[in-house]
Amino acid sequence: MTEGTERPWNSRSGGLVFVGILFIGLAVGMITGQVAPFVMVGLGGAFVAMALIGGVRGRSGGSLLFVGSLMTGIGLGLLFGNAAIGTILGLGVGFVLMALAQRAGGD
16 A cells, blocks of 8 residues: 555445444443343444444434434443433434534535
């Protein structure tokens, strides 16, 4: 590669990041004995990582951020014993991030 050029992320490397973060959540859940909350948080983190890899612009990036924050909110709600509050919090953060991503993308 020449100096100053970056190798772009392709769909395969993004998928590997997704699966890696999901497995990290599963491993932490198995260690702590609370698999469901940590798998949900891992899913949320994986969706957010996919949005960041893709450049977080437009509807696709905003949708990934929305789903990621929703999953993270549900997981944290399960972890702390109140899934409804976690879902509402995840929805709120998700809508804000989706709106910001769509505004940045010009959609």
